[in-house]
Amino acid sequence: MTGLINAVPTDKPEEYRNVFVFLETRKGAIVKSSLEMIGIGKEIAEKVKEKLVCILVGNDLAPMAKEAGKYGCDKVLGAESPDLEDFKTMPYAHYAAQFISEEKPNIFLIAATHDGRDLASRIAVKSRTGVTADCTVIDIDPNERILLANRPVYGESTLAEILCKNHRPQMATARPGVFKVPDAQDGRNCEKDIRRVRVDPDLIRKEIIGFRPKVEFDITDADIVVSGGLGLGKKEGFQVLEELAKELGGVVGASRPAVDVGWIDRDHQVGQTGRVVRPKLYIAAGISGKAQHIVGMKQSDIIIAINSDPDAEIAKYSDYFINDDVYAAIPELIKEIRKLKGEKEVEIST
Amino acid sequence: MALEIVVMIKQVPDSQEVEIDPVTKTLNRMKARNVLNVADENALEAALIIKDRAESHITIVSMGPPMADEAILECMGKGADRGILLTDRAFAGADTYPTGLTLAAAITKLGKFDIIFAGEETSDSSTGHVGPGVAEFLGIEQITYTRSVRFEDGNVIGERELEDGIEIVRARPPVLITVRLGSNIPRRQTLRKKIDAIKTGVETWTLQNLGIPAEWVGFKGSPTVVRSMKTIKEKERAARKITVSEIGELVKELAGNGVIKMEVEQQ
Numbered sequence: 001m002t003g004l005i006n007a008v009p010t011d012k013p014e015e016y017r018n019v020f021v022f023l024e025t026r027k028g029a030i031v032k033s034s035l036e037m038i039g040i041g042k043e044i045a046e047k048v049k050e051k052l053v054c055i056l057v058g059n060d061l062a063p064m065a066k067e068a069g070k071y072g073c074d075k076v077l078g079a080e081s082p083d084l085e086d087f088k089t090m091p092y093a094h095y096a097a098q099f100i101s102e103e104k105p106n107i108f109l110i111a112a113t114h115d116g117r118d119l120a121s122r123i124a125v126k127s128r129t130g131v132t133a134d135c136t137v138i139d140i141d142p143n144e145r146i147l148l149a150n151r152p153v154y155g156e157s158t159l160a161e162i163l164c165k166n167h168r169p170q171m172a173t174a175r176p177g178v179f180k181v182p183d184a185q186d187g188r189n190c191e192k193d194i195r196r197v198r199v200d201p202d203l204i205r206k207e208i209i210g211f212r213p214k215v216e217f218d219i220t221d222a223d224i225v226v227s228g229g230l231g232l233g234k235k236e237g238f239q240v241l242e243e244l245a246k247e248l249g250g251v252v253g254a255s256r257p258a259v260d261v262g263w264i265d266r267d268h269q270v271g272q273t274g275r276v277v278r279p280k281l282y283i284a285a286g287i288s289g290k291a292q293h294i295v296g297m298k299q300s301d302i303i304i305a306i307n308s309d310p311d312a313e314i315a316k317y318s319d320y321f322i323n324d325d326v327y328a329a330i331p332e333l334i335k336e337i338r339k340l341k342g343e344k345e346v347e348i349s350t
Numbered sequence: 351m352a353l354e355i356v357v358m359i360k361q362v363p364d365s366q367e368v369e370i371d372p373v374t375k376t377l378n379r380m381k382a383r384n385v386l387n388v389a390d391e392n393a394l395e396a397a398l399i400i401k402d403r404a405e406s407h408i409t410i411v412s413m414g415p416p417m418a419d420e421a422i423l424e425c426m427g428k429g430a431d432r433g434i435l436l437t438d439r440a441f442a443g444a445d446t447y448p449t450g451l452t453l454a455a456a457i458t459k460l461g462k463f464d465i466i467f468a469g470e471e472t473s474d475s476s477t478g479h480v481g482p483g484v485a486e487f488l489g490i491e492q493i494t495y496t497r498s499v500r501f502e503d504g505n506v507i508g509e510r511e512l513e514d515g516i517e518i519v520r521a522r523p524p525v526l527i528t529v530r531l532g533s534n535i536p537r538r539q540t541l542r543k544k545i546d547a548i549k550t551g552v553e554t555w556t557l558q559n560l561g562i563p564a565e566w567v568g569f570k571g572s573p574t575v576v577r578s579m580k581t582i583k584e585k586e587r588a589a590r591k592i593t594v595s596e597i598g599e600l601v602k603e604l605a606g607n608g609v610i611k612m613e614v615e616q617q
């Protein structure tokens with residue numbers, strides 16, 4: 001317990017070295033957003049010629065430590081115990097903070113998932129330092145070794161650069177889906193220091209008594225996303241989108257109101273309170289283009305908008321704007337794709 | 351003995367009305383109406399649902415400018431019993447660390463507490479870090495991002511919404527709970543309770559009441575500083591107009607660029 005005490009400027013900040021990344025795990029594997037942290041963590045560690053150290057807390061950590069090595073982490077520090085099998089805030093934060101006080105990292109990154117945010121500010125308070133939430137741009141000043149933590153504010157219109165100059169470690173959580181997962185490679189050097197620990201029973205104050213997994217579906221993995229909004233007008237509209245998505249080898253996405261009215265499951269929602277996607281192709285059908293939706297898809301390579309309103313906001317976020325009824329445009333898209341596929345088939349057989 | 355419940359709420363500018371000053375790139379709060387942070391309304395409702403079933407005493411705690419008493423009165427009009435506004439010039443400019451410290455100091459001064467509620471995040475700072483920070487200062491467990499909360503046989507049971515499913519967690523009080531935006535339908539104020547709230551009034555506590563040094567709170571006590579604000583440059587997109595009759599051409603173009611794949615099964 002930290003008690004009621006202030007954040008305190010670090011005595012000799014120059015003694016703090018290396019980049020720490022906290023790895024979140026599920027069923028024996030590192031979650032995708034934490035792999036993204038390895039990517040950005042490695043990048044900034046290399047800029048200042050320091051090491052990337054990954055923190056693991058849980059049980060049976062060896063396979064995950066190995067995985068972390070493949071993705072480019074230089075060292076793994078782990079706390080392992082059957083008592084740490086499930087995510088529990090107090091013991092998890094305890095071991096993360098203990099590793100910080102032993103190893104004195106300059107920077108500490110965590111993916112801004114729900115569990116990541118659950119932990120981040122507790123670890124920060126334990127270390128009496130600051131933390132910047134939900135960054136989308138992370139860099140380092142190579143001379144001063146100051147973390148440049150940038151987060152979108154005011155409805156994603158503005159990027160605020162936030163510094164934590166006098167306190168160590170400099171902490172940030174980073175938005176999932178923004179940073180790239182690095183390539184995995186066998187045979188990289190990775191030092192492993194996994195400790196069997198005996199967890200203080202006083203830290204075990206909650207118990208996971210159940211878990212209902214979501215249906216295995218993740219729109220963030222797809223190369224093509226075909227999304228529908230209220231402009232579809234009816235639930236059946238999503239069947240038409242499904243047909244197009246199938247033809248393209250993509251998946252179906254949705255705006256929040258389309259989910260709210262029950263036309264499609266929440267797993268499909270794109271946007272601020274849904275998922276952030278960045279496919280090669282994003283098709284927005286009957287979606288107006290409100291800021292909360294745009295943040296979830298604006299990083300797509302190519303965007304096609306279909307909207308009957310010539311002044312729809314979505315137009316300015318699109319590469320191609322089909323200003324027409326969805327029920328005219330979508331069937332035409334399906335038809336033309338099939339036609340082209342048919343031609344290719346003829347080409348091959350002749 | 352009644353359950354002692356604390357709900358932490360914040361008054362924020364209405365996100366529908368916020369404008370950004372084109373010159374200074376800062377929030378133009380003057381124009382926006384101030385409202386109760388929406389997730390905090392859900393947090394209060396979660397607390398009131400517990401109070402509906404188990405004898406409870408709910409205290410609202412908020413750090414903010416003097417006018418924030420309005421938001422606290424609104425909570426009392428819905429069924430909270432006591433309201434405390436932490437207001438002092440020294441509190442201004444706080445990041446999440448001193449915000450949590452100030453709130454935790456106030457809760458400590460209140461004495462006994464069983465459950466502390468917070469919203470999942472605020473619409474103006476949207477960090478979600480203040481709730482867990484308070485739990486750390488107080489040395490208690492937490493259940494974050496809950497979509498529902500029950501109090502049963504002396505335990506708090508929360509269903510957490512995670513990226514890959516719903517986790518059901520049981521904890522013994524004292525515990526801090528953060529509540530998902532939109533996870534319940536907040537009740538309205540009643541006239542009766544509103545009148546009572548105005549009679550009871552909102553207590554104001556300053557730095558002096560909390561007994562912590564001025565350097566620990568507000569801007570001075572904040573480890574992080576905002577160095578700059580930049581407008582986010584959007585990728586310029588052509589918005590090329592395509593009519594339905596041109597869709598065939600578009601498809602060919604996309605296939606030609608490899609954006610869409612024309613996988614043809616080869617015999």
Ligand SMILES: Cc1cc2nc3c(=O)[nH]c(=O)nc-3n(C[C@H](O)[C@H](O)[C@H](O)COP(=O)(O)OP(=O)(O)OC[C@H]3O[C@@H](n4cnc5c(N)ncnc54)[C@H](O)[C@@H]3O)c2cc1C
Pocket residue numbers: 228229230231232233254255256257258269270271272273274275285286287288289290291292293296306307308309312324325326327
């Ligand atoms: C805190 C908060 C979080 C939010 N999070 C999200 C989020 O994660 N994701 C999200 O999407 N939204 C989110 N929203 C909601 C968001 O503000 C918008 O309300 C929403 O994106 C609009 O959805 P829509 O475009 O489907 O519907 P509308 O805004 O109603 O737009 C429908 C569009 O369809 C067009 N149209 C109508 N009929 C046809 C037709 N026959 N053919 C072609 N076009 C047609 C109309 O011209 C219109 O542009 C959030 C809001 C808040 C306050």
Ligand SMILES: Nc1ncnc2c1ncn2[C@@H]1O[C@H](COP(=O)(O)O)[C@@H](O)[C@H]1O
Pocket residue numbers: 358359360387389390393411412413414446449453467468469470471472475476477478479480481
């Ligand atoms: N100034 C404040 N006064 C009271 N509660 C607050 C304050 N700031 C944040 N909170 C609580 O902490 C939650 C998360 O806020 P934030 O970390 O700012 O996203 C909010 O939903 C509130 O419940």
